[in-house]
Amino acid sequence: MKTAWRGWALSVLVLAAGACRGAGEHGQTIALMPKNKGNPYFASCRTGAEEAAKELKVRLLWDGPTETDPAKQNEVVEAWITRGVDAIAVSVENKEAISTVLRKARARGIKVLTWDADAEPDARDYFVNQATPRGIAETLAGHAARLLGGKGEFAVITASLTAANQNEWLRQLRAVLAERYPDMKLVDVRPSDDDRKRAFEETQTLLKVHPEVRVIMAIASPAVPGAAEAVKQSGRSDVRVTGLGLPNDARPYLKDGVLDSAVLWNTKDLGYLTVQAASAVASGTLKPGASSMPAGRLGAVKVEGDQVILGTPFTFTKDNVDQFNF
């Protein structure tokens, strides 16, 4: 055992010597973290991030969890703090856990942003917000109005009746209806519990209970294919579906024509804007009080307080859905 200890003591000594490697930085280094590297949604964000990094000539680090270990995001941020980067931008999986280490990064003078999903507000400088509830509500109401010709009944399939995001969107949706589309009537809101099969059943019921409904709006991503499948099987060609969903779920129904449109945000633009914003914060051009920032090909982007707003949501239709794969 003596030998084991000698070896162990030797390596401790080497570490304790603590000679610091002086590393000269060239240009900005911006570190971006997705919730999960393997998710195609984030792979799509990454292409935009790399595009922006190339334009701005900054070094982009892209790393994040590949497995379900919830401690991984923290460990990656810790490593980035040690490595020394100019800005860190995180899509937050776990608000409570990540905020501690993000505060530490800020204390070390690193600029911190969140994107896609936010941390606690005091743990970051800016949040790159992909879509405001108002923007989502306006876009969805616009699609319904186009399908209904501005007049008639429609119904909503939501996530669960208590889901915070969905309820905020519904509140904004009702406000938009009152302001712009007084002749459109939201007759029913049914839950899907984020389950495709439940959305399918609820839509079947809805079609029977409210035969005058001409548009089904599914505002949870699993509800979009669920509702579309129910309408398709009912054979009702006078009913169309719109909603908030992912392109791969939506694709077959968009091609069928049952689904008119699926609203989300442009993931490539989200990655692009995040790198643009991180670089601007790190170089000091984006400071508190700003109301907009220039963001390359996206033009001037709106800044509200400590949020950088990506802008109006993006609509997937049968014509553009094949450009996206997530």
Next chain:
Amino acid sequence: MTYERGLALGLVLEIALFSLIGWNFFTAGNAGEIVRASAEIGLLALALTPVIVTGGIDLSVGSLLGLCAVVLGVTWRDAGWPMPVAAATAVAAGVVGGGLNAVLVARLGIPPLIVTLGTYSLFRGLAEGVTAGVKNYSDFPETFLFLGQGRIGVVPSQLLVLLAAAAFFWLMIHRMAAGRTLRAIGFAPDGARYAGVPVSRRLAAVYLLSGLCAGVAALLYVARLGQAKADAGTGFELMAITAVILGGTSIFGGRGSIGGTLLGLATLAVLQNGLRLADLPAELAGVVTAALLLAALGANRVLQGRLHR
């Protein structure tokens, strides 16, 4: 050259390599971060060493860590108990979990692989059941978070816990008579029994200690991340077992050392950290770990062969 010395040399080379290609790798601050990130798995690996020396295995430690973390959250926030009491309850939950393994393995003689594969699911299932899988306990008091995030001088606080555990297990395996009996059990359980070794009592003790360490590791984990959730410690058991095996402990039992386990742990922790600081994809860690493990075990086989023939 002994196996441990070879491993130590490998570790030194690894450190030298990352000092060259990594950013700010060779700094006291980073040494602290490496310790921090590996303390929980280190505790599990230390406790697993005697388990594996007896020819057993404990696959349930990562899940038990998760369950103990949830117990901490429930007793502290839901039940409103004072933090020290809640922490003690969480550690006690670890002992109870380890006790369940101990009874099934030592009393009923069920193979440890099967027992702990069962409790691996059981503990995680309980943790998820209690919290519905989504409840997340946070906002723990600063004094508690110090355990996972604080420093005493330049020393991260969990290093003290890790060193204390290392000293305890080193004494147990290498300095006490009981340690020799563990090796005897690993080599030949029946032989040990005929030689008068209280086999089931010794086995029960190592599984109990494993549970205890999972409980303490849960405290370190919650204090480091500032949150307790049912998914805490997912996959930690495999990392810990890898550290033990890389450290030269035989999976068939009978052979193993605490110094080796610490070297194995350091090798893995430095690898994870160094790859990140060198801007290399962390997925590479899996491949390099596998290569290291195979190379190390191959080398060990050759050394052993030379020794025995």
